[in-house]
Amino acid sequence: MEKVIKDQRHAIVKGLAEANELEAMAAILKKMPAVEVAEILRELPHEQILQLLPVFSREDLGYIASNMDMELLMELFDLVDRRLFGRIFTNMSSDVRADLYQELDKDQQLELLPFLDKKTREDVIFLSSFPEETAGSIMITDFATIRSDMTINRAIEKIRQDAPSRKMIYYVFVVDENMKMRGFVTLKDIIMAQPDTLVQDIIHSDFVWADVYEDRESVAQKIEKYDMVSIPVLNAHRQLAGIVRQDEAIDVIRAEHTEDLEKFMGIVPAAEDMNYVETGVLGHFKRRVVWLSSLAVIGVISGMIIHAYEEAMSALIILALYMPMIADTGGNAGSQAATMVIRAMALRQITLKNWFRILFKEARIAFLLSLVLGIIAFGKILFLSWETEIPLQYSLTFIAVAISAALSLQVISSTVIGAGLPLLVKRLGGDPAVAASPAITTIVDITGLLIYFGMATMLVL
Amino acid sequence: MEKVIKDQRHAIVKGLAEANELEAMAAILKKMPAVEVAEILRELPHEQILQLLPVFSREDLGYIASNMDMELLMELFDLVDRRLFGRIFTNMSSDVRADLYQELDKDQQLELLPFLDKKTREDVIFLSSFPEETAGSIMITDFATIRSDMTINRAIEKIRQDAPSRKMIYYVFVVDENMKMRGFVTLKDIIMAQPDTLVQDIIHSDFVWADVYEDRESVAQKIEKYDMVSIPVLNAHRQLAGIVRQDEAIDVIRAEHTEDLEKFMGIVPAAEDMNYVETGVLGHFKRRVVWLSSLAVIGVISGMIIHAYEEAMSALIILALYMPMIADTGGNAGSQAATMVIRAMALRQITLKNWFRILFKEARIAFLLSLVLGIIAFGKILFLSWETEIPLQYSLTFIAVAISAALSLQVISSTVIGAGLPLLVKRLGGDPAVAASPAITTIVDITGLLIYFGMATMLVL
Numbered sequence: 001m002e003k004v005i006k007d008q009r010h011a012i013v014k015g016l017a018e019a020n021e022l023e024a025m026a027a028i029l030k031k032m033p034a035v036e037v038a039e040i041l042r043e044l045p046h047e048q049i050l051q052l053l054p055v056f057s058r059e060d061l062g063y064i065a066s067n068m069d070m071e072l073l074m075e076l077f078d079l080v081d082r083r084l085f086g087r088i089f090t091n092m093s094s095d096v097r098a099d100l101y102q103e104l105d106k107d108q109q110l111e112l113l114p115f116l117d118k119k120t121r122e123d124v125i126f127l128s129s130f131p132e133e134t135a136g137s138i139m140i141t142d143f144a145t146i147r148s149d150m151t152i153n154r155a156i157e158k159i160r161q162d163a164p165s166r167k168m169i170y171y172v173f174v175v176d177e178n179m180k181m182r183g184f185v186t187l188k189d190i191i192m193a194q195p196d197t198l199v200q201d202i203i204h205s206d207f208v209w210a211d212v213y214e215d216r217e218s219v220a221q222k223i224e225k226y227d228m229v230s231i232p233v234l235n236a237h238r239q240l241a242g243i244v245r246q247d248e249a250i251d252v253i254r255a256e257h258t259e260d261l262e263k264f265m266g267i268v269p270a271a272e273d274m275n276y277v278e279t280g281v282l283g284h285f286k287r288r289v290v291w292l293s294s295l296a297v298i299g300v301i302s303g304m305i306i307h308a309y310e311e312a313m314s315a316l317i318i319l320a321l322y323m324p325m326i327a328d329t330g331g332n333a334g335s336q337a338a339t340m341v342i343r344a345m346a347l348r349q350i351t352l353k354n355w356f357r358i359l360f361k362e363a364r365i366a367f368l369l370s371l372v373l374g375i376i377a378f379g380k381i382l383f384l385s386w387e388t389e390i391p392l393q394y395s396l397t398f399i400a401v402a403i404s405a406a407l408s409l410q411v412i413s414s415t416v417i418g419a420g421l422p423l424l425v426k427r428l429g430g431d432p433a434v435a436a437s438p439a440i441t442t443i444v445d446i447t448g449l450l451i452y453f454g455m456a457t458m459l460v461l
Numbered sequence: 462m463e464k465v466i467k468d469q470r471h472a473i474v475k476g477l478a479e480a481n482e483l484e485a486m487a488a489i490l491k492k493m494p495a496v497e498v499a500e501i502l503r504e505l506p507h508e509q510i511l512q513l514l515p516v517f518s519r520e521d522l523g524y525i526a527s528n529m530d531m532e533l534l535m536e537l538f539d540l541v542d543r544r545l546f547g548r549i550f551t552n553m554s555s556d557v558r559a560d561l562y563q564e565l566d567k568d569q570q571l572e573l574l575p576f577l578d579k580k581t582r583e584d585v586i587f588l589s590s591f592p593e594e595t596a597g598s599i600m601i602t603d604f605a606t607i608r609s610d611m612t613i614n615r616a617i618e619k620i621r622q623d624a625p626s627r628k629m630i631y632y633v634f635v636v637d638e639n640m641k642m643r644g645f646v647t648l649k650d651i652i653m654a655q656p657d658t659l660v661q662d663i664i665h666s667d668f669v670w671a672d673v674y675e676d677r678e679s680v681a682q683k684i685e686k687y688d689m690v691s692i693p694v695l696n697a698h699r700q701l702a703g704i705v706r707q708d709e710a711i712d713v714i715r716a717e718h719t720e721d722l723e724k725f726m727g728i729v730p731a732a733e734d735m736n737y738v739e740t741g742v743l744g745h746f747k748r749r750v751v752w753l754s755s756l757a758v759i760g761v762i763s764g765m766i767i768h769a770y771e772e773a774m775s776a777l778i779i780l781a782l783y784m785p786m787i788a789d790t791g792g793n794a795g796s797q798a799a800t801m802v803i804r805a806m807a808l809r810q811i812t813l814k815n816w817f818r819i820l821f822k823e824a825r826i827a828f829l830l831s832l833v834l835g836i837i838a839f840g841k842i843l844f845l846s847w848e849t850e851i852p853l854q855y856s857l858t859f860i861a862v863a864i865s866a867a868l869s870l871q872v873i874s875s876t877v878i879g880a881g882l883p884l885l886v887k888r889l890g891g892d893p894a895v896a897a898s899p900a901i902t903t904i905v906d907i908t909g910l911l912i913y914f915g916m917a918t919m920l921v922l
Contacts, residue, residue: 031667035686156652169649170631170690187648188630191617206492225496227708229631229690246707247688250714254808257718261804276805277815281822285829288797292830295793296837299786303845306782310849313781320774320781321767324788325760328906331792332756332899336749343722344737347715354738361742368746369753376757384764388771438793445789 013040017048026055034060038067046079053080062091071278073100077108086115094140095248098127127242135219136212138252139233139242145175148182148200152193155185170229171243174203179239181232183207209234212241217256220249260346262287263433295442302442305449312456318388319456322381322403323449329373330410330448331441334418337362338440341419342432355423359416366415370408378404398459406455413451414444474501478509487516495521499528507540514541523552532739534561538569547576555601556709559588588703596680597673599713600694600703606636609643609661613654616646631690632704635664640700642693644668670695673702678717681710721807723748724894756903763903766910773917779849780917783842783864784910790834791871791909792902795879798823799901802880803893816884820877827876831869839865859920867916874912875905 009028016025029037029052041049041064053061065073065088077085077100089097089112101109101124113121123141130136144162146155159172172190174182183205193202209232210219223231223246230245306323313320341358344350350358381400390396418440422432470489477486490498490513502510502525514522526534526549538546538561550558550573562570562585574582584602591597605623607616620633633651635643644666654663670693671680684692684707691706767784774781802819805811811819842861851857879901883893 033667033669033687035688160653187652190652191648192621206494208494224708224711226494227496229707246690246711247685250685250707250711253711253714253718257714257721258804258808260718261722261800276801276808276810281825281829284801284822284826288794288826289830289833292790292793292797293833293837296786296790296834296841299789300841300845302785303782303841306785307845307849310778310782314775314778314850317771317775317781320778320784321764321771323781324763324767324785324906325757327785327789328760328792328902329753329757331789332753332902333749335899336753339722340737340745343719347719347737349737361745364742365745365749368742369750372750372754373757376754380757380761380764384761384768388768389775438796441789441793445785 010036010040014043017044020048022048022051026052030055030060034063035067037064038072042068042072046075049076050079053084058087058091061088062093065089065091066093066096070100070103074103077104077112082111082115086112090116090120094123094127094142094242095138098124098137101128130212133216134212135210135214135216135233135244136241138216138219138248139212139244140248141242142169143232143240143243144169144172145179145240146172146185146199147176148174148198148203150199151195152190152197152199152202153195155190155199159190171232173232173240173243174199175240178237181207181209181234181238181240184232207232210244211235216244216252219244220252220256223249224253260342260433263431291438295438298442299445302445302449305446305453309453309456312453316391316399316456318385318390318399318403319453321385321388322377323452325377325380326407326410326448326452327441327445329377329407330414330444333366333369333373333411334414334440334444337366337415337418338422342422345422345426345432352423352427355420355427358423359420362415362419363412366412369415370411373411374404374408377407402455402459403452406452409451409455410444410448413447414440417444417447471497471501475504478505481509483509483512487513491516491521495524496528498525499533503529503533507536510537511540514545519548519552522549523554526550526552527554527557531561531564535564538565538573543572543576547573551577551581555584555588555603555703556599559585559598562589591673594677595673596671596675596677596694596705597702599677599680599709600673600705601709602703603630604632604634604693604701604704605630606634606640606701607646607660608637609635609659609664611660612656613651613658613660613663614656616651616660620651632693634693634701634704635660636701639698642668642670642695642699642701645693668693671705672696677705677713680705681713681717684710685714721803721894724892752899756899759903760906763906763910766907766914770914770917773914777852777860777917779846779851779860779864780914782846782849783838784913786838786841787868787871787909787913788902788906790838790868791875791905794827794830794834794872795875795901795905798827798876798879799883803883806883806887806893813884813888816881819884820881823876823880824873827873830876831872834872835865835869838868863916863920864913867913870912870916871905871909874908875901878905878908 009032013025013028016022016028029040032040041052044052056064065076068076076088080088089100092100101112104112116124127136127139127141144159146158150158155172159169170187171184172187173184176182183203184207185199185202185204189202208222208226208228210222212233212235214233219231219233222228223244228246230243232240233242233244235241309319341350341362378400381403382396385396385400388396390399421440421443426432470493474486474489477483477489490501493501502513505513517525526537529537537549541549550561553561562573565573577585588597588600588602605620607619611619616633620630631648632645633648634645637643644664645668646660646663646665650663669683669687669689671683673694673696675694680692680694683689684705689707691704693701694703694705696702770780802811802823839861842864843857846857846861849857851860882901882904887893
C-alpha cells in the first residue's frame, strides 16, 4: 500500500514538474524522505533543480546530497556556485563526501577547499587518505564521545554538543584524555540510568572494534556476528578514529556478493561499484575478454587430446557424436560442486582442515548422480544412435554401455575436481571464488576427454 | 590483534574444559560476548554444559541461547529440565524462540507451554503463525511504545518499563489508544529534548513501515534504502505488531545471496537455511539431480542435431574435432552475459523496459569478443590441425576460416541469448536467476550446433 502512496507521490511530483509548478513541488518534496527527493531530483532538468535547491535547509540539502549517486553529485558540482556547494558539502555524510572528494580532480578539489570550514577540510582530507576496501575508507567521523568520570547529566550535555543533528547516534564512546577508547555506553543505558550516576558505573569496557586498515569485509562480518549498530574504528594507538555503521556493512555485503558472482563467471571485478548502464561497451568488453580468451587458449590442451584420437573417431564416428555430451555434463556437475563448496566456505560452514571429509562426501554425492546420469545417457544413445554406422564386431548396446560408463566416471571426477579446486586455491592463499564455473568447465573438459578416450581405447578399439 | 585475543581466550577455555576446571571456565565465560559463549558451549560435552548453565543469570542464558544454532538448542531442550528450559526460553529473543518453537514437534510444544508465562506463550504462538519469508516470520515483539500526549519525562518512564533489559532499542514508537501507529521518536530525539516537551512536538509522523505479510526481501530492501535501524511492522489495522531489525535484514540478504548462487548453478534452493556439513549425502544429491538430469534429457535435442550431420562429420572429420570448442565458448560467453544482466536487474540498475537497449549493448560487446575469440580459434586450428586429413578440394586455411567464423557467430548469438533469457523469464513472471549458467549452456549448445553445421554446409560441403 505504502508503495502505491510512494508511486503516486512520485507521479504527482512529475506532473507538477512538467507543468513547472515549482512551489507546489517544493511543498511535497519537503515532506519526503531524503532518499526519495534525491531520486526525483535525478530526473529533473538542471534549471528546475537550481530553482528548487533554495527551498531546503542546508542540513536537508546535505542529507539529500548524501543520498545522490556520484554522477548527479558531479553534475551538481558544475551546476551550483562554489559557495553553495561548499555549504551542501559541509552538511553531507562524512563517508559520502570523502568519496565525492576523491572523484573530483585536483583542480576541482582546490576550487572547493576554500569554501569549507577547517574541521570539514581536515576531515575530508583525512578520510580520503585511506586505501580502498579498508575500514578507514568506509567509516564516518560523526560520533559522540564522553569521559568515564562524567555524570550522566554531564554526558547528556556533551552528547547534545557533539551530535550532528540528523545523524543516527546509538553508541556513545567513552574515551580518555588522549582519545584512547575505554568502552561505550548506549543511549538506552543513558536513559535507563539515574542522572547523577557516573559513566564509569555503566560503561561496557569489553568491546569489539576494527582497525582503520582492516579489510572492509572483515569489518562487515564483525558487525554482523556481534549484531552491532555500529563498530568503533581505532588507529594504531587505539584512539577512536571513526565508526562504521550497520548500513555500510549491508553495502559491503552487497558489493562482495556482486564480486563473487562475477568471479564465478570469470568476469574481472570492477575496481569500484560499477553500474551496468553507465559502463560503456568497451568497459564491459575488457572485463569479460580476459577469461574468455584465456580459456580459449587453455582449450588448446583439449584440442590436442581430441586430435590424438582423430583416427579412432574416424573409425568409430559414434565416439565423435557423444564427445560434447561428456564435456557438458562434466562441466555442469563440477560447477555445482564448486558452488556448494565456495558458498559453504564463505559462510564458514567448512574449513580447509576438513578437506578430506568434504571430498569424500562429494564423491558419494557424485556416485548417486553418476548412476542417474549414466542411465539417462544409456537411454539417449540407444534412442539416438540406432541408425548410426557401427563396425560389425560391436553391438550398439555394448558401445552404449562403454560411453555411459565413461560419462559416469566423468561425473564423479568432475564433482571431486569441482569441490577440490576451490579448496586448493584457498590453500595456496587465493580467493576460492576464482575456481568457479569457467575454470572448472575448462579443466574437466580435459579430464573428461582423457576418461572418454581412455575408456574407448580399452573397451572398444 | 583482537582476533588473536579472541582466539587465545577460546584456546584457554578449551584447555580449562579438558582439565575440567569449571570454576575458572565460568569466570572467563561470564566476561565473553554471548555469541562467543554460544560458540564455546557448542563444543563442550553435555555434562559440562549442564554444570556451567547455573553460572549465568536467566537473562544471560536467554541471550546466549538466542545465539545458539538450532541443533544445539534442540539438544539443550532434551538435556535440561522443562522448568529451566522454560526460563531460558522466556528470556530469548522473540524471533529465535519462535523459530525454535516451530522446530519442536507437537508433543514437545505441549511439554514446554506450561512452563511459560501467559505473555511469552501468546507471543510465541502469535509469531509462529506467520508464513515463512514474511515480515511476520522475522519480526521481534520487543519494542517500546509511548503516546503522543506524554511529556518527555513521562515517556522516559514508560520506556524504562517497556525496554527488555538486554535488547537494543533506538526507535520508540508512538501509538494511539488502539495501538495504531502514529509515528516515532528516536532515543536521540528524547535525549536532545527538554523534559517537559510533549512527544507530539518532536514526533516523526512520516514513516516507512512494512506489512506483516510483506515478503522479507522487500522488508530488507526498505531497511537498506532508508538506512533504518529497524522498521515497524503493521497489521491490516495499521497497528504495531512488531519490528524487524537491521541485523535481520543482513541475514535476509545473505540468505538471498546463497539462493541466487544456487539457482545460478541449477541447485534446488533449500527450504530453510541449509548447512553444508549437516545436510546428508542424499539431501545434497536430491538438490542437484533435478537440473542435471533435466539438462541431460534436453541434451537429446543437441544429440539429434549432431546425428543429422553424422555423415558430414564422417566425410570431414575435422568438423567433429571442433564441435566441443563451439559448445564451450558459447556456454562461457552466454553465462557471463546472463550473470551481468541478472545482477544488474537485482540491483535495479536495469528494468524490462530497457530490453532493447540491453540486448543491443550486449550485441556490441559480443561483436568485440567475437573478433578476439575468432582470431584465437583460427590460430588454434592452424596449430592443431596441420596434420588432419582434409579432402583435396579444400585448404586448411579455408576450413579454419569457416570454423572461426561459425565460432564468432556463436559468441554473438550466445551472448544475446544469455542476456535475453533472464529478461524473458522475468517478463513471464519467473525469477531471472533460474535462466543462468546450466540452462544457458544447454540452450546455446543447440544454437551453436545449428550455426556450426549450417555454416559448414554452406561453405564446405
